[in-house]
Amino acid sequence: MLIARRARDVTAAEAPLLAAGVPLMATAVRALGTAVAGLLRQRCGRVVGTSVAVLVGSGDNGADALLAGAELARRGVAVIAIRAGSRVHDGAARAAHRTGITLLAPGAAALARAARCDVVLDGVTGIGADGPLRGAGLDVVVGLLAALEAVPRPDRPLVVAVDVPSGIGVDDGTVAGPVLGADRTITMGTAKPGLLLPPAALLAGEVDVVDLGLDLAGAEPAVVRLERADVARLWPVPGPTDHKYTRGVLGVVAGSTGYPGAAVLATSAAAPLVGMVRFLGPDTVVDAVLARHPEVVHGDGRAQAWLVGPGIGVDDGERLAQVREVLERAVAHGLPAVVDAGALEVLPERVGAQVVLTPHAGELARLLGARGEDVAREDVEARPLAHLRRAVALTGATVLLKGAVTLVAGPGTAVHSQADGTAWLATAGAGDVLAGVVGAALAVRSDDVVAEPGLAAPLAAAAAAVHGRAARRASGGGPIVAGDVARAVAATLAEVLRD
Numbered sequence: 001m002l003i004a005r006r007a008r009d010v011t012a013a014e015a016p017l018l019a020a021g022v023p024l025m026a027t028a029v030r031a032l033g034t035a036v037a038g039l040l041r042q043r044c045g046r047v048v049g050t051s052v053a054v055l056v057g058s059g060d061n062g063a064d065a066l067l068a069g070a071e072l073a074r075r076g077v078a079v080i081a082i083r084a085g086s087r088v089h090d091g092a093a094r095a096a097h098r099t100g101i102t103l104l105a106p107g108a109a110a111l112a113r114a115a116r117c118d119v120v121l122d123g124v125t126g127i128g129a130d131g132p133l134r135g136a137g138l139d140v141v142v143g144l145l146a147a148l149e150a151v152p153r154p155d156r157p158l159v160v161a162v163d164v165p166s167g168i169g170v171d172d173g174t175v176a177g178p179v180l181g182a183d184r185t186i187t188m189g190t191a192k193p194g195l196l197l198p199p200a201a202l203l204a205g206e207v208d209v210v211d212l213g214l215d216l217a218g219a220e221p222a223v224v225r226l227e228r229a230d231v232a233r234l235w236p237v238p239g240p241t242d243h244k245y246t247r248g249v250l251g252v253v254a255g256s257t258g259y260p261g262a263a264v265l266a267t268s269a270a271a272p273l274v275g276m277v278r279f280l281g282p283d284t285v286v287d288a289v290l291a292r293h294p295e296v297v298h299g300d301g302r303a304q305a306w307l308v309g310p311g312i313g314v315d316d317g318e319r320l321a322q323v324r325e326v327l328e329r330a331v332a333h334g335l336p337a338v339v340d341a342g343a344l345e346v347l348p349e350r351v352g353a354q355v356v357l358t359p360h361a362g363e364l365a366r367l368l369g370a371r372g373e374d375v376a377r378e379d380v381e382a383r384p385l386a387h388l389r390r391a392v393a394l395t396g397a398t399v400l401l402k403g404a405v406t407l408v409a410g411p412g413t414a415v416h417s418q419a420d421g422t423a424w425l426a427t428a429g430a431g432d433v434l435a436g437v438v439g440a441a442l443a444v445r446s447d448d449v450v451a452e453p454g455l456a457a458p459l460a461a462a463a464a465a466v467h468g469r470a471a472r473r474a475s476g477g478g479p480i481v482a483g484d485v486a487r488a489v490a491a492t493l494a495e496v497l498r499d
């Protein structure tokens with residue numbers, strides 16, 4: 001599990017080690033040097049003779065970056081260093097000087113040179129920053145972003161962020177000013193919340209954590225990300241005495257004459273994962289579902305969890321009446337349920353954490369608006385976690401806010417952040433597939449969720465992980481439709497459970 005801790009917790013954990021003389025910075029610098037050398041080898045096929053530009057801020061973040069630059073210079077890399085603060089760490093400046101690196105003033109000429117290097121190392125600010133970039137750091141980032149515009153995309157340098165992309169909200173993931181988006185972030189000691197929370201997380205690229213041996217046991221995890229083994233631990237494997245009913249029945253109310261495909265996608269994703277899917281919908285939709293999945297059972301009856309809403313519009317009164325009836329019944333029995341798309345319109349005033357809402361940013365804004373909050377989609381996109389938390393507080397539900405980075409939290413649970421997919425997953429119907437996987441995750445552990453409703457949040461995060469991995473598997477780096485993702489779900493789960 002990837003665990004993010006707040007800046008103050010990291011600083012507190014560093015203090016005793018620094019007092020004991022443990023050379024944390026040397027470890028950070030070594031890891032940076034190795035990572036950058038690896039990227040240079042990938043990009044240029046060699047390290048010697050490549051070029052790196054280092055943006056050097058005033059604090060230890062700048063020192064990390066400059067010392068890594070000195071190490072790379074010793075390995076034959078042509079390094080330029082650009083001042084991005086009011087001062088430079090003494091020891092790092094001396095080490096740079098010894099390797100022949102001169103510190104350049106942040107003018108247009110230096111930034112144009114940086115824009116043509118193989119790698120840029122962003123050491124403007126780290127966890128010691130207060131607020132968005134200002135002063136020399138801001139000028140350097142704005143200037144470099146402009147200089148990069150003049151370079152054809154394939155020739156632009158790879159950007160490596162030291163600890164965090166400078167200027168992000170380290171603890172809250174906000175982006176309140178210019179930030180140089182990174183291809184990779186080498187983060188020290190532990191992940192930081194801003195590396196996992198959008199919108200900042202979208203600027204961090206791949207995140208590698210450098211082990212500094214910090215004792216963070218006492219620090220409350222701010223955000224967590226499930227990895228393969230965590231998903232495997234959460235997902236039950238049937239035993240020899242299991243049958244379709246003990247494995248879990250998922251009831252699905254989905255699809256409409258306007259959107260029959262959503263029902264097909266949701267049931268296709270769920271069917272292989274559960275003992276049985278039972279389906280309620282208009283006849284034409286039932287026909288479409290059964291044509292694809294003859295194993296789906298048509299008609300009302302007992303289920304261990306319900307999924308309501310995919311392919312049902314917010315003004316489809318007839319379908320929403322059925323959703324309302326099924327949802328109220330599920331809530332009255334304390335059963336887990338997934339509430340998606342139009343069904344969010346008929347969510348009871350208060351529900352328990354066993355009910356998982358799956359809005360995108362626009363739907364979350366609408367949900368909050370219906371509860372008296374003045375919120376636009378852009379507000380949710382700028383501060384997704386804050387709005388997700390508000391929705392949890394107002395409804396009592398577990399909320400999965402889907403996006404390139406999907407966030408999940410319930411009342412009192414950890415915040416989960418999953419980013420397992422691919423940009424190709426931004427395609428019609430992907431949300432219907434996700435809803436199917438979340439429904440399945442709740443159905444197969446229904447008894448556990450009824451006993452411990454807080455379990456719905458990690459299970460929904462696990463479902464998001466399976467969905468994202470299925471998209472990656474189906475895509476192989478190229479375009480996909482949602483049906484490809486649904487078809488890849490079963491093999492993806494097998495892979496998750498096997499490894």
Ligand SMILES: NC(=O)C1=CN([C@@H]2O[C@H](COP(=O)(O)OP(=O)(O)OC[C@H]3O[C@@H](n4cnc5c(N)ncnc54)[C@H](OP(=O)(O)O)[C@@H]3O)[C@@H](O)[C@H]2O)[C@@H](O)CC1
Pocket residue numbers: 014018024025028029057058059060061062064085086087124125126127128129130131132133134135137138162163164188
């Ligand atoms: N301690 C260790 O051994 C280890 C530390 N580690 C590393 O240290 C980093 C933390 O270093 P830190 O505490 O020196 O703070 P840091 O983030 O470099 O910036 C502070 C300076 O930046 C400035 N500044 C502030 N706000 C700003 C803004 N909004 N916009 C622009 N500038 C701003 C301000 O300078 P001023 O404005 O006064 O010139 C301030 O003094 C951490 O992220 C990690 O990389 C790791 O290697 C592990 C071992």
Ligand SMILES: [K+]
Pocket residue numbers: 061122123124125126161162163164165166
């Ligand atoms: K940085």
